[in-house]
Amino acid sequence: MIAFWVLAPIMVVAALGLLFVRKAVHAALLLAVVMLSLAVLYLALEAPFLFAVQIIVYTGAILMLFLFVLMLVGVDASDSVVETIRGQRLFGVIGGLVLGATLVVGLSQITLGTVTGLEDANEAGNVEALANILFSKYVFAFEVTSALLITAAMGAMVLAHRERLTPRPTQASLAAQRVRDYAESGLHLGPLPPPGVFARHNAVDTPALLPDGTASEASVSRVLAARGTVRSAPRDVEAVQRSIDFAPDGAPTARNSPDGRSTVSSRGPGSSPGPAGPTSGSTADPTSDEGGN
Amino acid sequence: MDSVTPFIVLSSILFTIGAVGVLTRRNAIVVFMCVELMLNASNLALVAFAKQHGDLDGQIAAFFVMVVAAAEVVVGLAIIMSIFRTRRSASVDDASLLKY
Numbered sequence: 188m189i190a191f192w193v194l195a196p197i198m199v200v201a202a203l204g205l206l207f208v209r210k211a212v213h214a215a216l217l218l219a220v221v222m223l224s225l226a227v228l229y230l231a232l233e234a235p236f237l238f239a240v241q242i243i244v245y246t247g248a249i250l251m252l253f254l255f256v257l258m259l260v261g262v263d264a265s266d267s268v269v270e271t272i273r274g275q276r277l278f279g280v281i282g283g284l285v286l287g288a289t290l291v292v293g294l295s296q297i298t299l300g301t302v303t304g305l306e307d308a309n310e311a312g313n314v315e316a317l318a319n320i321l322f323s324k325y326v327f328a329f330e331v332t333s334a335l336l337i338t339a340a341m342g343a344m345v346l347a348h349r350e351r352l353t354p355r356p357t358q359a360s361l362a363a364q365r366v367r368d369y370a371e372s373g374l375h376l377g378p379l380p381p382p383g384v385f386a387r388h389n390a391v392d393t394p395a396l397l398p399d400g401t402a403s404e405a406s407v408s409r410v411l412a413a414r415g416t417v418r419s420a421p422r423d424v425e426a427v428q429r430s431i432d433f434a435p436d437g438a439p440t441a442r443n444s445p446d447g448r449s450t451v452s453s454r455g456p457g458s459s460p461g462p463a464g465p466t467s468g469s470t471a472d473p474t475s476d477e478g479g480n
Numbered sequence: 481m482d483s484v485t486p487f488i489v490l491s492s493i494l495f496t497i498g499a500v501g502v503l504t505r506r507n508a509i510v511v512f513m514c515v516e517l518m519l520n521a522s523n524l525a526l527v528a529f530a531k532q533h534g535d536l537d538g539q540i541a542a543f544f545v546m547v548v549a550a551a552e553v554v555v556g557l558a559i560i561m562s563i564f565r566t567r568r569s570a571s572v573d574d575a576s577l578l579k580y
Binding site: 188191195198199202203205206211214215218221222225228229232233234236237240241244245248249252253256257259260261271275276278279280282283284286287290291294295299300302303304305307308309313316317320321324325328332335336338339340342343346347349 | 482483484485486487488489490492493494495496497498499500501503504505507509510512513514516517520523524527528530531532533534535536537539540542543544546547548549550551552553554555557558559560561562564565570573
């Protein structure tokens with residue numbers, strides 16, 4: 188009973204949180220708390236097999252499926268607070284309170300008598316006793332369950348399947364498309380520049396710096412940019428260089444140009460974060476010349 | 481021997497919270513989680529009554545509820561996915577084509 192009185196408030200708070208959190212991921216985590224506590228309560232109720240099944244099936248499989256779908260649908264798909272039906276939320280809460288009050292008051296009216304307990308039934312072990320009933324008395328329901336599971340798997344496959352309407356792009360066609368883009372709009376031919384080229388941060392959310400000192404938007408992931416979690420490159424480049432004791436004659440070829448801007452050369456021709464178009468091939472040379480002047 | 485009444489009361493509270501969640505939440509996935517909460521609450525009642533009567537049939541029933549819930553989640557999430565693909569939204573209010 189100690190487990191119950193410890194876990195019951197936690198479960199009720201977590202379940203109430205399910206009603207109030209804005210993000211679906213937080214709701215999934217709160218539901219995980221409820222389900223794990225429920226598994227412990229099963230143990231207190233002499234159901235060790237259901238304890239294991241609850242953790243494996245509910246917390247392990249079903250909640251992970253929820254999280255998968257949340258990732259596919261988009262984590263930031265949070266609830267809107269606009270009511271389509273006027274007063275629906277109010278009436279929902281009132282109806283819920285009436286239902287809860289009815290259930291709790293009704294339960295407090297009845298007396299359940301003495302608890303028989305499962306010592307006799309579980310004498311040969313809970314799993315063995317459950318198997319005895321499952322494969323004798325409930326064997327037909329068990330067989331029907333297999334049909335249900337197969338139908339569910341088929342249904343999920345049919346619902347999630349999507350016919351391909353366009354031919355699959357091959358590597359040759361992708362390469363041809365790149366060259367065509369280069370010829371028509373001057374789009375850079377090589378791969379996108381890697382993030383975090385600048386000295387102070389080496390993280391993927393720090394944009395690479397172009398030779399003129401501006402940040403290259405192509406170097407950070409589109410998803411990070413959409414979430415607004417991209418770090419800005421440090422503005423005062425010289426202060427950063429002083430703080431890390433950066434010698435201009437060191438191994439990385441970074442120099443101060445006369446107008447105070449720093450120039451950082453690219454790591455190689457393939458990763459050049461230079462401006463788009465045909466002029467992007469030789470970013471390192473002009474900048475080092477400029478720095479030398 | 482302790483009474484199982486607290487377990488039944490907890491189960492009814494959780495069921496009520498789940499029902500209110502189904503009625504008030506907008507995000508289809510959260511609505512689905514609230515349905516799962518209701519199923520879990522009924523499972524708790526079944527297991528508690530199994531202990532009350534000293535009979536394992538309640539645990540078998542809870543086991544079958546879990547199996548059906550697993551199948552239901554698979555199909556339901558696939559439906560949510562396909563609605564999201566066509567309507568770009570996981571809100572239950574946006575799936576209202578039959579209204580017009």
